[in-house]
Amino acid sequence: MMTSEWLSVLPKAELHMHIDGSLQAERMLQLAKKNGIDLPYSTVEEVEDAYQFKDLQSFLDLYYLGASVLREEDDFYHLMMDYLLKCREDNIVHAEIMVEPQTYLANGIGFDVFMSGFKRAIADAKSQWGISILLILSLLKHTTEDECIAVLNMADDYSDDFVALGMASTEIGNPPNKFQRLYELGKSRGYNLQTHSGEEGSADLIWGSLEAMQVKRIDHGVRCTDDPLLVDHLKNHQIPLTVCPLSNVRLRVFDKIEDHNIIDLLKKDVLVTVNSDDPAYFGGFLNDNYHALIDAFDLDKTDVLALVKNGFRASYLPEDRVQVFMDELDRAVDG
Numbered sequence: 001m002m003t004s005e006w007l008s009v010l011p012k013a014e015l016h017m018h019i020d021g022s023l024q025a026e027r028m029l030q031l032a033k034k035n036g037i038d039l040p041y042s043t044v045e046e047v048e049d050a051y052q053f054k055d056l057q058s059f060l061d062l063y064y065l066g067a068s069v070l071r072e073e074d075d076f077y078h079l080m081m082d083y084l085l086k087c088r089e090d091n092i093v094h095a096e097i098m099v100e101p102q103t104y105l106a107n108g109i110g111f112d113v114f115m116s117g118f119k120r121a122i123a124d125a126k127s128q129w130g131i132s133i134l135l136i137l138s139l140l141k142h143t144t145e146d147e148c149i150a151v152l153n154m155a156d157d158y159s160d161d162f163v164a165l166g167m168a169s170t171e172i173g174n175p176p177n178k179f180q181r182l183y184e185l186g187k188s189r190g191y192n193l194q195t196h197s198g199e200e201g202s203a204d205l206i207w208g209s210l211e212a213m214q215v216k217r218i219d220h221g222v223r224c225t226d227d228p229l230l231v232d233h234l235k236n237h238q239i240p241l242t243v244c245p246l247s248n249v250r251l252r253v254f255d256k257i258e259d260h261n262i263i264d265l266l267k268k269d270v271l272v273t274v275n276s277d278d279p280a281y282f283g284g285f286l287n288d289n290y291h292a293l294i295d296a297f298d299l300d301k302t303d304v305l306a307l308v309k310n311g312f313r314a315s316y317l318p319e320d321r322v323q324v325f326m327d328e329l330d331r332a333v334d335g
């Protein structure tokens, strides 16, 4: 039987985590009080009771409400530091974290405020225990392409801080061709390109994301199994899917973890990775997602190791840095 200690010893990467999705109930209530923001809950239990979602949209409504408590530089520092401390606990040595400026800009908070809070926390974590962090500029599909382009332009002052351009939020009703120009601009700026796709939406939307948005990495993508030709394409081109098992169950993409298709995809040599998405909302950080899969599918160490290795292979790290982490992983397994 595989122990929690064995999983903890493995250095891991996390590639799909929205920083606002790591806002834990206690921190949310503390910041709401400090900043004078009215929330419909006053205890941790009330917050957690509210987290019963019937679909993606019912979650997004609470997710944006939660993020509205973030106002000052220090708030962003604490949000990031809380997550980085969880990384240390879960032995995440490399994380690619989604930042969604539009959520903050809507509350009148500028890039200078949230970016300096985030960067200060990352610098502290790097100097205190050492961790590798990349940030992803994540724009929101429910907004217009012009709004997204305006934010892409604002991010020019921070282009060294963002490794990729991505999109999240409501995919149904906001198809890939809506954002073709945005992605052409993102590509010309030198960003890696990714997007949420095929979470609730059909395999057609994944094809559209690959073609109209020219993305090289897909967040979720689990609906690909509706189209065997698409699964072949993802496998042949080794296009990574950043999969979030507990999220998919909580947002009713799958009824239960045993119905999840990540292990089928792994066995078909699709480059699938394990991630937490919005860990504070979905009842688990990265190791909890691995444990849920281990229990449901009775995974052995070889399967788990394959998933962990995929996390580094699918990252935006340069090849030599990936190799350093692979060597570290091999030493952890042997030791």
Ligand SMILES: Nc1ncnc2[nH]cnc12
Pocket (backbone or CB within 6 Å): 018, 021, 056, 063, 168, 169, 170, 196, 199, 247, 277, 278
């Ligand atoms: N799972 C998810 N799907 C789409 N947008 C999101 N924003 C945060 N989490 C998300």
Ligand SMILES: [Zn+2]
Pocket (backbone or CB within 6 Å): 016, 018, 168, 196, 219, 277
């Ligand atoms: Zn997501």
